[in-house]
Amino acid sequence: MLTKDDPKLDQLKQTIDQVMQKPYSDSYLIAVLHKTQALYGYLPEDIINIISVDMNIPTAHIWGVATFYHYFNLTPQGQHRIAICLGTACYVKGAAQIVETLKQQLKIDMGQTTADGLFTLRPARCLGACGLAPVVMIDDTIHGELTPKKMSDIVNKHRRQAKKK
Amino acid sequence: MQQGMRHLSTLLDEQLERHGLKDRVKINVSGCLGMCHKGPIMVVNPGYTLYGGLEEPDVAQIVREHLIQGRPIARLVIEEDHLFNRFFRIFGDVNFFGKQMRIALRNCGIIDPENIDDYLALRGYEALAKALTDMTPQQVIDELKTSGLRGRGGAGFPTGLKWQITADQVSGEKYVICNADEGDPGAFMDRSAIEGDPHTVLEGMMIGGYAVGAAQGIVYIRAEYPLAIERLERAMAQARDHGLLGDHILGTDFCFELEIRLGAGAFVCGEETALIQSIEGARGMPRPRPPYPSVSGLFGKPTLINNVETWANIPVVIVDGGQWFSSIGTEKSQGTKVFALAGKVVNTGLIEVPMGTTLREIIYDIGGGIPHGKAFKAVQTGGPSGGCLPADYLDTPVDYESLAQAGSIMGSGGMIVIDEDSCMVDIAKFFLEFTQSESCGKCTPCREGTKRMFEILTRISDGRGQAGDIEKLERLGDMIKKSSLCGLGQSAPNPVLSTIKNFREEYEEHIRDHTCRAKVCPSLIAYAINDACVGCGACKRGCPVNVISGRTKQKHTIDQTQCVRCGLCLATCKYDAIDKV
Numbered sequence: 025m026l027t028k029d030d031p032k033l034d035q036l037k038q039t040i041d042q043v044m045q046k047p048y049s050d051s052y053l054i055a056v057l058h059k060t061q062a063l064y065g066y067l068p069e070d071i072i073n074i075i076s077v078d079m080n081i082p083t084a085h086i087w088g089v090a091t092f093y094h095y096f097n098l099t100p101q102g103q104h105r106i107a108i109c110l111g112t113a114c115y116v117k118g119a120a121q122i123v124e125t126l127k128q129q130l131k132i133d134m135g136q137t138t139a140d141g142l143f144t145l146r147p148a149r150c151l152g153a154c155g156l157a158p159v160v161m162i163d164d165t166i167h168g169e170l171t172p173k174k175m176s177d178i179v180n181k182h183r184r185q186a187k188k189k
Numbered sequence: 190m191q192q193g194m195r196h197l198s199t200l201l202d203e204q205l206e207r208h209g210l211k212d213r214v215k216i217n218v219s220g221c222l223g224m225c226h227k228g229p230i231m232v233v234n235p236g237y238t239l240y241g242g243l244e245e246p247d248v249a250q251i252v253r254e255h256l257i258q259g260r261p262i263a264r265l266v267i268e269e270d271h272l273f274n275r276f277f278r279i280f281g282d283v284n285f286f287g288k289q290m291r292i293a294l295r296n297c298g299i300i301d302p303e304n305i306d307d308y309l310a311l312r313g314y315e316a317l318a319k320a321l322t323d324m325t326p327q328q329v330i331d332e333l334k335t336s337g338l339r340g341r342g343g344a345g346f347p348t349g350l351k352w353q354i355t356a357d358q359v360s361g362e363k364y365v366i367c368n369a370d371e372g373d374p375g376a377f378m379d380r381s382a383i384e385g386d387p388h389t390v391l392e393g394m395m396i397g398g399y400a401v402g403a404a405q406g407i408v409y410i411r412a413e414y415p416l417a418i419e420r421l422e423r424a425m426a427q428a429r430d431h432g433l434l435g436d437h438i439l440g441t442d443f444c445f446e447l448e449i450r451l452g453a454g455a456f457v458c459g460e461e462t463a464l465i466q467s468i469e470g471a472r473g474m475p476r477p478r479p480p481y482p483s484v485s486g487l488f489g490k491p492t493l494i495n496n497v498e499t500w501a502n503i504p505v506v507i508v509d510g511g512q513w514f515s516s517i518g519t520e521k522s523q524g525t526k527v528f529a530l531a532g533k534v535v536n537t538g539l540i541e542v543p544m545g546t547t548l549r550e551i552i553y554d555i556g557g558g559i560p561h562g563k564a565f566k567a568v569q570t571g572g573p574s575g576g577c578l579p580a581d582y583l584d585t586p587v588d589y590e591s592l593a594q595a596g597s598i599m600g601s602g603g604m605i606v607i608d609e610d611s612c613m614v615d616i617a618k619f620f621l622e623f624t625q626s627e628s629c630g631k632c633t634p635c636r637e638g639t640k641r642m643f644e645i646l647t648r649i650s651d652g653r654g655q656a657g658d659i660e661k662l663e664r665l666g667d668m669i670k671k672s673s674l675c676g677l678g679q680s681a682p683n684p685v686l687s688t689i690k691n692f693r694e695e696y697e698e699h700i701r702d703h704t705c706r707a708k709v710c711p712s713l714i715a716y717a718i719n720d721a722c723v724g725c726g727a728c729k730r731g732c733p734v735n736v737i738s739g740r741t742k743q744k745h746t747i748d749q750t751q752c753v754r755c756g757l758c759l760a761t762c763k764y765d766a767i768d769k770v
């Protein structure tokens with residue numbers, strides 16, 4: 025829930041103030057949503073309502089935009105975001121097996137988050153690392169030339185690190 | 190170097206010292222320039238003068254006349270065919286590069302993309318200076334028309350003509366846009382081009398702004414490319430510091446601003462009218478054209494949209510001239526094309542070849558052929574809008590017309606090599622699953638039609654195909670192509686239609702015999718354990734549905750009635766004891 029003095033919200037408001045000074049300020053809606061996601065990890069409903077008021081854009085329109093683009097998450101994300109590439113190069117080189125490995129190991133489907141909140145699994149369309157196919161991106165790190173074994177080792181490593189903390 | 194370059198470089202150093210030029214000239218001892226027979230060689234920047242066959246007294250003369258008086262010494266300049274000159278002086282004659290020619294990527298891998306000085310040293314912003322001071326906007330456009338440059342984003346529209354139309358509009362407010370949305374799932378040309386040489390794209394856009402009379406440029410780039418975004422931002426800041434961006438650029442009347450807008454993961458936003466919607470902050474839905482963006486684009490104003498690679502070609506056209514540019518490539522497709530070579534090929538990566546190079550040269554000479562001794566099956570170009578060409582078409586030259594005639598398209602530059610391990614029905618299904626889920630939903634043929642095609646393909650790959658399904662796919666595909674609103678729908682059936690055309694027997698086998706010759710479609714194959722099994726139990730532990738049984742150190746078996754054919758056992762087994770049958 026939002027509290028009055030949320031430093032993230034202050035940052036967001038700053039961004040909104042800046043874009044409202046510019047011509048065609050409505051056109052910065054997507055930029056503001058990017059900022060929101062960067063701060064919160066997803067697009068919380070309360071924040072959308074605030075954006076709606078501050079930018080003077082109907083919430084219906086904002087949700088329309090937010091749901092149109094795959095990049096925006098509408099639910100909270102796990103601590104580690106696993107994006108598995110389903111682009112052509114990765115597909116041709118066996119991405120399907122990596123998907124299977126992950127689904128089995130994490131016991132979740134695409135788009136879901138593990139019960140412990142550690143991982144969110146989502147598909148990606150080409151991470152631009154086709155030379156290393158098949159590829160997954162965990163948070164901001166690319167892991168390439170994967171095999172089912174290599175993949176599950178990587179997941180286990182993240183699990184161990186999380187335990188240590 | 191071997192021919193005494195180290196000695197020359199010491200000499201040069203002394204000469205510079207003597208003339209007090211030491212802190213104004215930087216000596217770069219470079220790697221092989223690939224012209225070993227002409228050595229020792231020296232390149233003098235700016236201007237990229239290439240000197241060869243140097244002897245000791247020449248060094249003093251170069252310093253005296255070229256560096257101090259600004260007069261290159263004709264006697265020492267190596268005159269090669271200009272076309273090769275440009276290429277060889279940078280890359281040399283390595284096999285991977287042998288058939289390549291780099292124009293759009295000319296600086297990638299050579300300069301430090303985070304340092305504008307590197308770019309400036311290689312004639313960076315020279316084109317902008319030339320355009321602003323020596324050329325009228327119309328002359329810039331005419332040069333572009335002479336060059337024959339066509340859009341590299343897919344459609345291949347003549348760039349000069351597009352600029353002319355935008356320039357001809359009377360409006361106080363115009364925009365230039367760089368399309369860096371790179372939607373093709375399996376391509377990374379634009380990302381690499383920006384990451385490797387961001388200034389080229391910026392310079393191209395500024396020249397575009399000058400030519401059409403726009404003061405604002407926008408780079409629309411995928412949010413999935415954080416490094417490219419960072420490099421662009423840095424390049425913009427550096428350009429601004431050097432007076433190359435902002436008000437009164439290079440002391441002229443030309444003012445230009447640039448802004449970056451992020452995409453948010455929607456393939457259709459690569460389409461120009463959808464992209465404009467997205468910049469305006471709305472859902473990225475295409476609208477019918479005309480009016481084209483050149484007439485009514487962003488915020489209803491005339492807007493010039495070009496692809497990253499198109500922009501990267503602009504500075505070269507201006508500096509080296511349209512005439513020179515048009516000498517490369519084929520009659521109707523001038524210049525070079527960048528491809529992201531990936532899939533089942535030995536050398537994956539970014540390549541740039543003159544138009545007219547054949548697919549065979551790209552895949553075998555540059556790409557090094559198919560790994561693991563497998564057989565070539567098809568090459569896919571144009572991504573979800575393109576097609577798959579079989580071995581018979583390997584001698585097709587890559588240019589807009591030839592590829593279209595062969596049943597594929599040039600596209601933006603994705604090139605995926607497919608070997609015998611892939612099933613063509615499955616590949617077609619893969620692309621259709623993509624376009625079907627990326628369809629924005631605005632027009633019915635694309636939204637519903639692609640879904641129906643996907644259902645039929647699923648049925649076929651599940652072994653439930655019916656006689657007449659192939660014809661149904663052809664009819665539907667044809668209809669969708671003719672009646673869709675935008676390029677997404679108009680090209681979505683291509684992967685299916687081209688695989689039917691070239692690999693019809695594979696479809697027939699799935700339907701009639703319920704077999705998949707590549708052993709890919711899960712419903713048509715089974716996994717079985719052979720006698721090589723040592724009973725280690727790895728597959729049993731890995732099986733997600735627990736259908737593998739057997740005692741330790743004894744041969745295991747798979748319960749075929751329960752197996753979901755995920756293939757994990759095959760991937761886990763270290764003893765080659767699992768077969769696809």
Ligand SMILES: Cc1cc2nc3c(=O)[nH]c(=O)nc-3n(C[C@H](O)[C@H](O)[C@H](O)COP(=O)(O)O)c2cc1C
Nearest residue numbers: 340341342368371372459460461495496499676677
């Ligand atoms: C579905 C669809 C996706 C497209 N994706 C891209 C893209 O990712 N990048 C691009 O430059 N052009 C893309 N285009 C082409 C653009 O609409 C437009 O033609 C191009 O940006 C014009 O620039 P050019 O003349 O330099 O090629 C796409 C077109 C369609 C129909």
Ligand code: FES
Nearest residue numbers: 111114151153154
């Ligand atoms: S297809 Fe996976 S990174 Fe490009």
